[in-house]
Amino acid sequence: MRSKKAKEPQGDEAIVEAFNEYLSANNKRKTPERYRILDKVLAFPKLFTIEDLKLAMNDDKFPVSTSTLYYTVDLLVDANILRSINTGNQALAFERVDQVKSIHLKCEVCGKTKLVKDPNFMAYMNARRFAAFTTRYYNLTVYGTCNDCARRLKREQREKNINAIKQIKESTK
Numbered sequence: 005m006r007s008k009k010a011k012e013p014q015g016d017e018a019i020v021e022a023f024n025e026y027l028s029a030n031n032k033r034k035t036p037e038r039y040r041i042l043d044k045v046l047a048f049p050k051l052f053t054i055e056d057l058k059l060a061m062n063d064d065k066f067p068v069s070t071s072t073l074y075y076t077v078d079l080l081v082d083a084n085i086l087r088s089i090n091t092g093n094q095a096l097a098f099e100r101v102d103q104v105k106s107i108h109l110k111c112e113v114c115g116k117t118k119l120v121k122d123p124n125f126m127a128y129m130n131a132r133r134f135a136a137f138t139t140r141y142y143n144l145t146v147y148g149t150c151n152d153c154a155r156r157l158k159r160e161q162r163e164k165n166i167n168a169i170k171q172i173k174e175s176t177k
């Protein structure tokens with residue numbers, strides 16, 4: 005399909021090729037469903053859930069079973085094409101690893117991720133070139149503690165302290 009053979013495939017074409025190689029390397033079948041799902045995934049402008057994907061496939065008149073969707077998305081995560089994000093809503097969300105639109109703030113206590121925009125940072129990283137290196141994608145996850153967890157931990161610590169003081173008072177009575 006490609007006109008210039010010497011040119012490396014770029015963007016979505018490179019991702020389809022990477023998935024192709026992943027399926028071959030892992031002895032997985034190259035079913036039409038899997039490629040249709042990948043096509044849909046690549047067309048998603050933002051985070052999506054399995055349910056979003058199911059609706060989009062139905063719109064396309066290419067309905068697939070929920071278990072096929074789950075399994076294929078698992079493969080795409082394993083192939084490092086997608087990553088999953090626990091935003092604290094019921095369903096896991098997914099996004100392309102190569103299209104960073106937000107910085108992830110991940111709480112190490114509850115595991116939830118908050119997404120924040122930083123256009124200056126994105127513009128800087130998108131323009132950044134490294135010597136003797138071709139960037140395929142980057143992502144930024146900042147690890148720490150969310151406010152909910154910080155408040156809870158503080159409260160628990162305070163209760164612990166109060167109990168400790170109570171015990172000391174009891175024992176010295």
Ligand SMILES: [Zn+2]
Binds near residue numbers: 112113114116151154
């Ligand atoms: Zn938390």
